[in-house]
Structure formats: structure tokens, C-alpha cells
Amino acid sequence: xxxxxxxSPSLSVQEGRISILNCDxxxxxxDYFLWYKKYPAEGPTFLISISSxxxxxxxxxxxxxxxxxxxxxxLHIVPSQPGDSAVYFCAALARLxxxxxxxxxxxxxxxxxxx
Amino acid sequence: NAGVTQTPKFQVLKTGQSMTLQCAQDMNHEYMSxxxxxxxxxxxxxxxxxxxxxxxxGEVPNGYNVSRSTTEDFPLRLLSAAPxxxxxxxxxxxxxxxxxxxxxxxxxxxxxxxxx
Numbered sequence: 001x002x003x004x005x006x007x008s009p010s011l012s013v014q015e016g017r018i019s020i021l022n023c024d025x026x027x028x029x030x031d032y033f034l035w036y037k038k039y040p041a042e043g044p045t046f047l048i049s050i051s052s053x054x055x056x057x058x059x060x061x062x063x064x065x066x067x068x069x070x071x072x073x074x075l076h077i078v079p080s081q082p083g084d085s086a087v088y089f090c091a092a093l094a095r096l097x098x099x100x101x102x103x104x105x106x107x108x109x110x111x112x113x114x115x
Numbered sequence: 116n117a118g119v120t121q122t123p124k125f126q127v128l129k130t131g132q133s134m135t136l137q138c139a140q141d142m143n144h145e146y147m148s149x150x151x152x153x154x155x156x157x158x159x160x161x162x163x164x165x166x167x168x169x170x171x172x173g174e175v176p177n178g179y180n181v182s183r184s185t186t187e188d189f190p191l192r193l194l195s196a197a198p199x200x201x202x203x204x205x206x207x208x209x210x211x212x213x214x215x216x217x218x219x220x221x222x223x224x225x226x227x228x229x230x231x
Contacts (some may be wrong), residue, residue: 009155036220044158046220110168
């Protein structure tokens with residue numbers, strides 16, 4: 001059973017408009033949430049993160065919102081640009097043994113920004 | 116800057132063959148890991164290592180072996196390939212195993228493996 005779920009496999013948005021990517025989780029032990037971005041034939045790269053004690057984190061055009069009571073987070077991209085077209089993975093951190101943590105990923109959402 | 120380097124980029128195997136996927140990082144990271152990416156499943160952790168000589172299983176370890184003899188290298192071995200192992204494999208590293216919550220995971224560019 002997937003602990004991190006991205007229910008929308010794809011999203012298309014017009015350039016200049018807002019892109020909203022959603023993510024739900026089930027494990028209350030997750031203490032940090034991240035978004036990774038992946039272009040074809042490349043590995044994922046870190047985009048933005050948020051601690052479980054916060055409800056919003058902003059970095060330029062990217063903002064992540066966390067609703068702990070609903071176990072839901074979202075990534076907002078404003079304004080969307082064609083270069084933002086990529087697969088976006090939601091991920092959550094939980095502690096493993098010792099000090100190491102494990103990242104659990106969602107299945108990804110393919111964002112296409114149309115010029 | 117090399118970062119995390121994976122070889123080969125593509126590989127086709129027959130069922131029952133064995134092979135090793137190579138991963139090397141030049142960032143002196145203690146933590147290294149292997150993920151597989153399958154359609155609709157996201158990235159799932161296969162094995163990880165928190166330092167030379169220390170490895171542990173992730174979510175989907177069956178059919179794979181790892182070892183960590185040096186800080187730089189973390190090879191993934193398929194002992195007897197099966198069609199279910201057809202996937203894209205990513206190696207990733209971080210400074211200390213994501214012990215700091217804002218620590219980033221750095222990924223290689225992936226290996227596309229097909230098992231016929």
C-alpha cells in the first residue's frame with residue numbers, strides 16, 4: 001500500500017498560469033516532505049521541501065503547502081514556464097534505524113506547460 | 116562536477132543472466148542508495164548503505180545484492196535476472212543518510228534495464 005500518493009499522473013497548464021500538483025500521505029511518522037523534479041534521461045533533482053511543523057514554504061516561483069490534519073501537500077508553480085515541463089515526485093522522510101532516514105516517493109505527476 | 120555516475124546507461128539481459136550496475140560518487144558522501152522506478156510506482160528503495168562496510172535492505176531488496184567496500188562505490192548486483200526486474204535504476208547519495216531533514220539526495224542519471 002503506497003504511503004505517498006500522487007493521484008494525478010498528468011497535468012497540462014498554459015504558460016503563465018498556476019500549476020498545482022497534489023500529494024497525499026498516510027504515515028503520521030513522516031517529519032519532512034520534499035518535491036523532486038525529473039527531466040527525461042536524467043535523475044531526479046531536489047526542488048523544494050517543508051518541515052512537518054510548518055504549513056508553507058516558498059522559493060521563488062515555487063511554494064509548497066502542507067495540511068497535516070488532511071495529510072495533504074501541494075506544490076504551486078506561479079507563473080508556469082515551458083521549462084517547468086517535467087515529472088514531479090512528492091517524497092516524505094521517515095526515520096530508519098539509527099540516524100538514517102528513508103525517502104518514500106509518490107508515483108509522480110507529469111507536468112506539461114503549453115506555450 | 117561528476118556528482119553521482121552510473122554505468123551502463125542501457126542494458127539488455129536474458130532471463131537468468133547476472134550483471135552489476137555500477138555507481139560512483141565523488142562528493143565524499145557517507146550515504147548511498149539504489150532505487151528502481153516503475154510506471155505508476157514511483158521510486159522504491161532497494162538497498163542502502165550508511166558507510167563503507169555497512170549495507171541494509173530497503174523496500175524491495177529481493178533479487179539484488181550490494182556491497183560497499185569504499186566510500187565512493189556502491190555496485191548493485193542482479194544474481195539471476197528476471198523480467199520483473201525490468202526497470203530504470205537510480206543510484207543516489209547524500210552526506211549523512213538524510214539525518215538532517217533538509218539534507219538533499221543527489222541522483223545519478225539512471226540505468227535502463229530490460230530483461231527478456
